[in-house]
Amino acid sequence: MDIKQLRDYIKKFSLEDGDLGSQGYNRVLVQLFGYLGHGKSSFINSCKYVLQDGENFQEHAEARETDHGLTMIRNAYPLTDVITIVDNRGCSTMNDFERAEVYAQLGNFIPPGQKVNWKYNFRTMMDELEMSELEPNFTDFIVPIFVYSARKQIQNEEMKEVKIFMENCVRMTGVVPIIVLTFKTKGDYMEIEKEFRRIGAEQVIAIENYTNTNHMKTLGRTTDILMVIHSALKNVTFRLEQPRNPKRERIERKKFLLNYIHQIDLQEENERRSEKLKEFGIYPEKERRERDTMRSICSVM
Template sequence: MDIRQLKENIRNFTLEDGDLGSQGYTRVLLQLFGYMGHGKSSFINSCKYVLEEGENFTEYAEAGEKQGGLTRIRNAYPLTDQITMIDNRGCNRLDDFERAEVYAQLGNLIPIGQEVDWKTEYSTMMAAIEESEMDPNFTDFLVPIFVYRVTKMITSTEKEELRKFLHNCVKMTGIVPIVVLTFKTEGDYLEIERQFKLMGAETVIAIENYTMKRKIKTLGRTADILMVIDSALRNVRFRLEQPRDPRRERIERKAFIFKYIHLIKADEEIKNYHKSESEKKQEGKIRSKEECKVM
């Protein structure tokens, strides 16, 4: 599709377009996820940049390399009146507790503008989610977007984590995350694309982010970035063809997260039980060695 047409479609997108109207949704939230330093904040800057005219690059979302991740606050960046991007906190690993926090962000159960700290305790995690009831939001239509940098090869542990993540995103939002592969020109993006497709991804788009250092607009780079937004909006339109109930969907997302946290907790207790059993045995061995020495 022509670049101008793509831009127009995005700028003019409204949730009221379909036969059933907006069904109570007022905004599309493009929810960005991914490991630290993979280009989430830069992708937000790129999306804003390609929708603006001229080559005056603004770093709306701070981007850069930082140990422990640069973005810590879950900030919102509007693209149009009805489309907003959310820069969720990048994770180190998608292990159990971090993943629960990722799902809480995805489910929009952590307020926008609030710092996200990875909780390691079951009770604090539940309390944080309960707090979201103070100001429940069910009018945002959530679209997950997963950002992955092609210079990093996917390890087998990550593959397992990612497969589950993609699957659970579908359960929570009804949408298979759109996978955005960054650093397109610096790695084998075709191979990484293949791997994501094998994990269940439906749409994988490789892009080169615009950054302060590399901001000359080219046709290919601009088109790739616009295609991601376009693909997200096509998903929204498709889902809105069916009757929806935003309030019920929020309750279901919350139920999913509670169940998920309970399962982690149960799993942890089982692990602790086995650990203490083996520790007991270990202690027993030490004691018997000491007894031997005395004898």
């Protein structure tokens, strides 16, 4: 497809086009995730830009090329009457609690426009999840996108975290996240693409974002960005070929998140209990054996 065909397909996309119709969905919600400073906000600006005529670039989402990130509020930006793209808060480490907050954003349990605060206890997370039931949202078809900068050095621990995130995205949405590699010309994106495909990515698209200082439209850059949106919509069309139940799917997402938070709480409680026992000289079996072994070695020496 050329640029005109891609743009027309996106602008005319309707959830009613399939044989089974919209099945209760009324919006495609393209959700962006990733680490701090990898270009999520710039990607939103680029998506808005390539869907318009001319070269009047506007910065809809505030973006900055740093490792600290700016997004604190879960902001939503309409691309068409049917498609909305969401700039979720980026992670720094993706530890258990941050990952739980990411899943709360993914599952639409945090309303757009609300500030996302990392929480580090079970009760606060549960309270927020229950508050989401005041106005439950089950009419958005969620498509996850993971944004990663090609100029970053890949770390094995990061890839392990992303693999877990990708697997849980499938469990929550039924869609394998599309991987968008930003800063295409500033790193070895082909090597990074191999790493993402190794951990299960099905679609990896490298792009160069448009910015305030570099926004002359080119064929390649525009096509790459349009292809990301096109791929997201193809995922929607594919999933809507089968019977869906938006209300039930939201319940399943909530059950997943409740269980995830509960497991975090159990782990935290076990660690607290272990530390408390150590204060009284009582150690878990494994640590006790290791301590006794060290004592035996020391006594021989």
